[in-house]
Amino acid sequence: MVIGTGRNFKSTFWLILLLLSAVVMLVPVLGVDNAVAAEIEDTEEYVGEEPYEVECCPPPVQRVHGLVGEYFDTLKLKECYKRLIRIDENVEFNWQLGSPDEVIEPDTFAVQWTGFIEVPRSGLYTFYTYSDDGVRLMINNRKIIDRWGLVNLEFTRSEPMWLRAGFKYKFCMQYQEDPINSTIFLFWQKEGESMRLVPPEAFWVAKADYDRYIEPVYVNRVMKEGRGLRGEYFIGKDGVNSGDEPIVIVEGQQINFEWGDSSPDPRIPNDDFSARWIGYLEGKFSETVTLQVLTDDGVRIWFDDHLVLDKWIPNSNTLYDVPVDVEAGRLYKIRVEYNELSGGATCVLYWYSDGQEKEVIPVQFLYIPRTPPVSPV
Ligand SMILES: [Ca+2]
Ligand SMILES: [Ca+2]
Numbered sequence: 097m098v099i100g101t102g103r104n105f106k107s108t109f110w111l112i113l114l115l116l117s118a119v120v121m122l123v124p125v126l127g128v129d130n131a132v133a134a135e136i137e138d139t140e141e142y143v144g145e146e147p148y149e150v151e152c153c154p155p156p157v158q159r160v161h162g163l164v165g166e167y168f169d170t171l172k173l174k175e176c177y178k179r180l181i182r183i184d185e186n187v188e189f190n191w192q193l194g195s196p197d198e199v200i201e202p203d204t205f206a207v208q209w210t211g212f213i214e215v216p217r218s219g220l221y222t223f224y225t226y227s228d229d230g231v232r233l234m235i236n237n238r239k240i241i242d243r244w245g246l247v248n249l250e251f252t253r254s255e256p257m258w259l260r261a262g263f264k265y266k267f268c269m270q271y272q273e274d275p276i277n278s279t280i281f282l283f284w285q286k287e288g289e290s291m292r293l294v295p296p297e298a299f300w301v302a303k304a305d306y307d308r309y310i311e312p313v314y315v316n317r318v319m320k321e322g323r324g325l326r327g328e329y330f331i332g333k334d335g336v337n338s339g340d341e342p343i344v345i346v347e348g349q350q351i352n353f354e355w356g357d358s359s360p361d362p363r364i365p366n367d368d369f370s371a372r373w374i375g376y377l378e379g380k381f382s383e384t385v386t387l388q389v390l391t392d393d394g395v396r397i398w399f400d401d402h403l404v405l406d407k408w409i410p411n412s413n414t415l416y417d418v419p420v421d422v423e424a425g426r427l428y429k430i431r432v433e434y435n436e437l438s439g440g441a442t443c444v445l446y447w448y449s450d451g452q453e454k455e456v457i458p459v460q461f462l463y464i465p466r467t468p469p470v471s472p473v
């Protein structure tokens with residue numbers, strides 16, 4: 097009897113729960129459908145495709161016209177390569193052989209524009225970029241153009257996208273410039289109309305971002321004002337350790353020497369000599385950079401007062417890699433010692449990193465020790 101009552105109670109409970117669930121599930125489905133249908137009927141230009149989802153309950157943000165442009169001094173869009181943030185009206189740039197700003201080198205740079213886009217009238221929109229080089233376009237988190245890499249002054253067409261007037265859709269455009277010419281434009285074409293440049297009135301950013309970046313903000317700054325290291329040359333393969341004064345001193349040197357069978361100076365013999373380069377190296381990006389030395393014969397490197405390479409041995413054009421962590425714009429003490437035993441003589445100091453192709457360390461990033469410069473704050 098007690099068990100039977102329990103069963104009856106359970107059955108009734110589950111039946112009521114099932115009915116309630118069905119009602120709860122049906123009401124919002126019908127309600128939402130009706131609401132969407134009513135909105136669609138109000139929009140005379142609706143062409144049959146569902147409007148894309150918009151932000152759910154966006155926070156009340158005051159917006160003004162513009163896009164936040166972030167400028168990177170290499171092909172990659174990573175924080176450590178960013179040099180400049182500013183407000184751009186729209187995407188209409190023809191930098192040709194130049195660059196967007198003096199802190200960006202003319203080749204190998206990248207830009208990202210973010211904000212919101214709003215169309216003047218609801219409809220099906222196709223976007224076109226005219227670019228040199230790579231470009232990506234995301235609207236409402238949907239990637240509608242993806243053409244990264246080398247592009248030679250060409251149009252790229254997006255898939256069409258239905259956009260509703262009165263809504264601000266998330267906008268993100270990325271661009272990269274590799275060699276030579278640099279151009280980027282963004283056009284749109286509403287179905288049945290002609291193609292036009294996307295005007296500044298279409299773009300919006302949060303007012304807080306606008307206020308912050310209307311005056312350009314520079315990050316990861318570098319001075320690039322170096323004039324090279326001091327080179328000191330000695331007779332004898334261990335002359336650098338003798339305590340003697342150098343035979344030859346040269347200010348303002350890049351380490352890029354392939355003497356072959358000859359010598360650095362008439363006062364230095366072709367074999368059995370040594371050299372030392374001292375000064376400061378400026379970090380180009382805040383990242384791990386690899387110093388690479390090509391040497392014949394011995395080499396030792398101190399970086400930031402640490403001995404980071406010790407190959408004081410006979411070498412025949414040998415490459416050694418020394419990864420070091422640096423911050424953009426900070427100066428690090430560097431000292432390279434080298435010796436030549438016999439035969440060919442070579443010493444070249446390169447650097448490379450995730451964002452920097454291998455190159456001989458440029459003189460602009462090397463500072464002589466007599467005028468220790470101050471890193472920018
Ligand atoms: Ca180019
Ligand atoms: Ca030699």
Ligand SMILES: [Ca+2]
Pocket residue numbers: 392393411436437438439440441
């Ligand atoms: Ca040699």
